Amino acid sequence: MSNEQVPTSLRELLADIFEISPERVTPELSMGTLDSWDSFRHLQAILAIEGEYGVQFDPQRIPELTSVARLQAELVKMGAVL
Amino acid sequence: MQSDSERRELRREIKDAAARQDAAGAVACARRLMAESSKPADVQFCATALAGIGDALREQLGTRRLKTYVVRSVTVEPMLASLAVEAVLANYVLDLEVGGYGAYADELLNFDSSLVKFHPDLVLILLDMEEIAGRLPELCAEGIGAEVEREIEECVGRMAQLLRSYRAGSTARILLQGLVVPDCTSLGDVGEANLPHSLTNAVQRLNQRLAALCGTIADCVFFDVDRLAARAGRARWRDARMFLATRLAVAAEWFRDYARGMVRTFSTMYRAPRKVLCTDLDNTLWGGVLGEDGPEGIATGSAFPGNCYLEYQKYLQQLSSRGILLAIVSKNNEDDAREAFKVRAADLALSMDSFVALKINWNEKADSIRELAKELSLGLDSFVFVDDNAVECEAVRRQLPEVAVVEAHAAEPWRLVEVLSEQPFFDAAVVTGDDVHRVDEYRAQAKRAELASSVGSRDEFLASLGIVCAFQSALLAPLSRAVQLLAKTNQFNLTTRRRSAAEVEEYAAAEGGQAVVVRVRDRFGDAGVVGLALARRQGDSCVIDSLLLSCRVIGRGIESALLAYVGQQALRSGAKRLVGEYIATKKNAPCADFYSDHGFTRIIPSEEVSSGPVFYELDLTASVLTSPKWIALEGNER
Numbered sequence: 001m002s003n004e005q006v007p008t009s010l011r012e013l014l015a016d017i018f019e020i021s022p023e024r025v026t027p028e029l030s031m032g033t034l035d036s037w038d039s040f041r042h043l044q045a046i047l048a049i050e051g052e053y054g055v056q057f058d059p060q061r062i063p064e065l066t067s068v069a070r071l072q073a074e075l076v077k078m079g080a081v082l
Numbered sequence: 083m084q085s086d087s088e089r090r091e092l093r094r095e096i097k098d099a100a101a102r103q104d105a106a107g108a109v110a111c112a113r114r115l116m117a118e119s120s121k122p123a124d125v126q127f128c129a130t131a132l133a134g135i136g137d138a139l140r141e142q143l144g145t146r147r148l149k150t151y152v153v154r155s156v157t158v159e160p161m162l163a164s165l166a167v168e169a170v171l172a173n174y175v176l177d178l179e180v181g182g183y184g185a186y187a188d189e190l191l192n193f194d195s196s197l198v199k200f201h202p203d204l205v206l207i208l209l210d211m212e213e214i215a216g217r218l219p220e221l222c223a224e225g226i227g228a229e230v231e232r233e234i235e236e237c238v239g240r241m242a243q244l245l246r247s248y249r250a251g252s253t254a255r256i257l258l259q260g261l262v263v264p265d266c267t268s269l270g271d272v273g274e275a276n277l278p279h280s281l282t283n284a285v286q287r288l289n290q291r292l293a294a295l296c297g298t299i300a301d302c303v304f305f306d307v308d309r310l311a312a313r314a315g316r317a318r319w320r321d322a323r324m325f326l327a328t329r330l331a332v333a334a335e336w337f338r339d340y341a342r343g344m345v346r347t348f349s350t351m352y353r354a355p356r357k358v359l360c361t362d363l364d365n366t367l368w369g370g371v372l373g374e375d376g377p378e379g380i381a382t383g384s385a386f387p388g389n390c391y392l393e394y395q396k397y398l399q400q401l402s403s404r405g406i407l408l409a410i411v412s413k414n415n416e417d418d419a420r421e422a423f424k425v426r427a428a429d430l431a432l433s434m435d436s437f438v439a440l441k442i443n444w445n446e447k448a449d450s451i452r453e454l455a456k457e458l459s460l461g462l463d464s465f466v467f468v469d470d471n472a473v474e475c476e477a478v479r480r481q482l483p484e485v486a487v488v489e490a491h492a493a494e495p496w497r498l499v500e501v502l503s504e505q506p507f508f509d510a511a512v513v514t515g516d517d518v519h520r521v522d523e524y525r526a527q528a529k530r531a532e533l534a535s536s537v538g539s540r541d542e543f544l545a546s547l548g549i550v551c552a553f554q555s556a557l558l559a560p561l562s563r564a565v566q567l568l569a570k571t572n573q574f575n576l577t578t579r580r581r582s583a584a585e586v587e588e589y590a591a592a593e594g595g596q597a598v599v600v601r602v603r604d605r606f607g608d609a610g611v612v613g614l615a616l617a618r619r620q621g622d623s624c625v626i627d628s629l630l631l632s633c634r635v636i637g638r639g640i641e642s643a644l645l646a647y648v649g650q651q652a653l654r655s656g657a658k659r660l661v662g663e664y665i666a667t668k669k670n671a672p673c674a675d676f677y678s679d680h681g682f683t684r685i686i687p688s689e690e691v692s693s694g695p696v697f698y699e700l701d702l703t704a705s706v707l708t709s710p711k712w713i714a715l716e717g718n719e720r
Contacts, residue, residue: 016123019130040159047160047324047334048122059327 006068007082010075013052014068017045030067042066053080089119093127100131105142108135113171122163122334129163132170139175146352150176151202151254153186155213156331164341172345172506174352176204183329186213190248202254204348210331211261211285214241214292218284223268227279234284238291245299253584255351256302257344260289263308265316300561300583303511305347310339350511352580354570356486357460357520359401360451362469363412363419363442365492367391367432372414377422383429390495395431397499402436405517406508407458407524409439411450411467416442438524447474448481458524459633461572461669466507512562516610526607527634544638545712547604551643552716556597556614557590563611564599567630572669574641575630576662576676577695581616589627594619594655600644602635609635615648623659623699624652629676636672639710645680647715649700649707660707661685662698681705 005027006014014029015022018036031037037045046062049055049071055078057065065071075082092115099107112128132139139145148169152158162178169176179200181189186209189197197205211218215237221229245256263285267274274282285308293304311319314336321333332340364371368391369381381388382395402408412419419442423434434440439457441450447469455462462484469475470492479487486507490498510517530547537543556564565583572578581589590597600613612632617624626648631641649660662677677698678684685697700707709715 013121013123016127016130019126040157043157043328043330044122044126044160044163047330048126051120051122051334056323059323062327 006072009052010049010068010072010082013048014045014071017041017048025068027069027072028067032066037066045071049075053082055080089115089124092118093124096128096131100135103135103138105135105138105145108132109139109143109170112167116167116171116338120335120338122160122337125167125338126163129166132167136175139170143173145170145173145175147175147177148203149201150178150204150206151197151200152178152180152206152208153189153197154181154206154208155183155186156208156210156325157329158208158331160330160334161332161337161341164337165344168338168341168345172349174345174349187244190244193251197248198251202252204255205248205252205257206344206348207256207258208331209259211264214261215285215288218288219264219267219281222279222281222284225269225273225277225279227277227284230279230284234288234291237288238295241292242295245295245302249299249302249584253301253582253588255348255582256296256299257305257348257351258292258296258302259305259307259344260292261285261308262311262319263316265319297512300587301351301565303347303351305344307340307343310336310343314339346506346509347511349506350509352569354566355406355510356466356507357405357464358407358409358454358458359398359466359468360409360411360441360454361398362471362474362490363410363414365470365495366468366490366498367395367410368422368426368430369495372418372422377418377425380422380426382426387495388429390498392429392431394495394498394502397502399431399436401508402521403518404510404513405520407438407521408432408436409441409454410437411441411447411454411469413444413447414442416440438521446477446481448478451478451482451485458527459636461633466505468502512566514560514563514566514610516563519608519610523607523609523634526604526609529606530604541712544710547606547638547712548714549602549604549638549640549712550714550716551640551709552601552603553598553644553647554601554717555590556586556599556616559599559601559611561586564597564614567599567611567614567632568628571630571632572667573633574636574673575628575667575670576626576673577628577665578667578670579628581628586616589616589618592618594624594652594657596624596648596651598644598647598651600631600640600647602640613640613644615644617648617652619652619655619657620661622657623661624648624655624657624702625661626663629662639713641673641676642680642707643709643713643715645676646707646709649702653702658701658703660700660702662700664696664698665694666696680707 006025011022011025014025018034018041046057053075065074092111095111096108099111112132115124140147166176181197189195217233221233263282267281269280274280289308296302296304319336320331324330361367369387370379372380382391398408439454441454451465462482465485467478467485468488468490470490472489475487475489478485488502534543537546561583564586568581586597589595595618598615599611601611602609612635614630615626616628617626652660662682682698682700685699
């Protein structure tokens with residue numbers, strides 16, 4: 001899969017937070033495959049996404065949203081406009 | 083919020099500026115982006131870009147690098163990008179290290195904790211209610227509060243022990259964050275307001291006590307986070323969902339205000355407040371244009387909109403009462419302005435006498451400010467300029483980048499005080515008697531200048547001043563004043579080392595060490611503590627680490643008297659040589675020849691070096707340092 005499957009706004013946001021180029025933000029990118037995606041960056045990404053799309057994640061779901069695909073799916077589920 | 087394309091353009095400019103290591107360009111664009119966008123991703127983008135030009139910031143903008151350790155009990159990591167960016171915008175680069183969640187007591191008490199081993203310049207202590215005063219909510223909740231006061235005492239005692247223990251082993255500057263008054267309590271709004279031992283009252287008292295505690299510890303400042311929370315709305319300051327799930331103590335939307343408040347607070351330990359406010363007259367100090375509306379037509383006084391300007395005048399009067407000098411810089415006829423102050427005296431909170439200097443003429447304002455700096459013997463970085471005219475503001479910004487420019491919005495005169503108070507440049511955690519008397523001192527300066535022009539020779543003039551120098555240990559004078567001098571003296575400062583209070587204490591306590599201040603007065607007034615020297619013994623030499631003099635007393639021989647005193651004390655402690663050091667900076671050229679002028683010989687280094695410290699020595703057994711004959715000495719044990 002390629003980075004085109006990730007909406008531009010989410011791709012750019014995650015690229016900023018994880019300090020990588022937007023091209024690297026693919027659906028498969030995850031906490032396990034990216035060194036800079038540690039638990040604190042994860043929280044920072046969650047906060048940035050909440051602010052960007054005006055949503056609030058269920059805190060119990062937060063630890064599970066550890067890949068771009070999962071984050072994206074959760075956002076779609078919550079009705080966010082990506 | 084600006085359009086997305088402008089945001090992208092700014093990001094591109096930041097990236098380009100960072101790529102070519104253009105520090106000023108990157109900072110300017112980052113400042114604009116941060117003013118327009120609150121997106122966390124943009125904050126992180128700026129943090130990343132600015133982190134990559136740390137060296138350029140230091141070399142090109144003199145940005146101060148601070149090794150900073152965060153002692154915490156809550157989650158701070160998502161906020162660090164905001165902290166790093168706000169710090170750079172205030173000209174600091176923070177090398178951040180974050181401690182463990184439960185480790186604060188061990189870190190502060192244990193002499194080989196990770197905090198101590200880090201050797202920080204700055205320690206930020208960010209603890210939550212649970213750690214500082216965990217029992218307080220429960221003790222306040224029953225309404226009687228029999229044990230509340232004792233608990234507050236114990237909390238303050240515990241914190242005092244932690245701070246003093248750490249202080250004893252480190253010279254790092256310390257910021258201690260206070261508590262936020264909880265918004266939701268079981269006593270409810272009415273109980274919180276009326277019961278003397280409510281949690282609201284208890285937390286406010288505890289904060290006051292912690293602030294007072296910080297005042298008793300060298301290089302320690304209290305960070306009143308409750309003030310920020312109250313401004314934002316305490317109910318929204320913390321996101322309970324995120325706090326309970328992740329221990330994030332401040333909601334993400336306030337990261338910038340929080341970071342800015344923290345930077346503003348610790349800045350007071352590193353830089354002195356600005357000293358002079360230059361105000362425009364028309365549509366700034368009063369409404370309307372004097373030349374067109376006449377003295378009766380300008381707006382000032384108790385009725386709207388004149389009261390907007392009256393509020394501004396009162397604010398200036400308050401600044402003046404703590405030693406900020408006021409000056410007028412206005413394009414007007416001076417006679418017209420004088421008449422307006424006379425005719426409208428009852429409607430003005432300030433009189434002509436409230437100002438230490440007037441530049442009311444048709445010259446360029448940048449030239450007027452330059453002249454003021456010369457007349458008051460102050461650096462341009464001590465000046466603030468307030469004007470409603472965007473063109474005048476921009477001209478001053480371009481010609482005198484050191485001057486802080488505040489643009490007053492003529493259409494919204496009620497915002498003037500708010501706009502001014504948002505700015506950090508008059509911030510001070512400590513106000514000394516010397517600050518308060520500064521305004522009188524500058525008036526005395528004007529009288530001296532008058533006398534100088536009427537008396538023939540320089541020596542005759544100096545003799546007629548009746549100068550008295552009193553020397554004393556820096557520990558006996560207010561220590562805060564010594565540290566203030568170290569922090570802000572630039573022109574007559576041989577080494578420009580910004581020593582902390584703890585370091586001054588070390589010099590005073592060391593065997594053969596000296597930490598001496600000089601207090602100066604003359605027939606026109608008491609200038610207070612204006613000079614300082616730090617020295618210590620090395621073998622049979624006494625080495626002067628720091629020697630400085632406030633610029634407002636330069637040229638009266640006080641520096642010679644101070645050096646003579648240090649030499650004499652060195653001789654008494656058994657030293658045979660006095661060693662002086664000069665480190666050139668952009669500003670201290672006036673004292674470049676200080677040691678050679680006093681008979682010292684330059685120590686030629688074994689290898690020729692073009693920059694860095696230059697050392698001088700004087701054989702104390704062969705030559706005598708003398709104090710100028712026109713200065714009377716006190717506290718000199720001869």
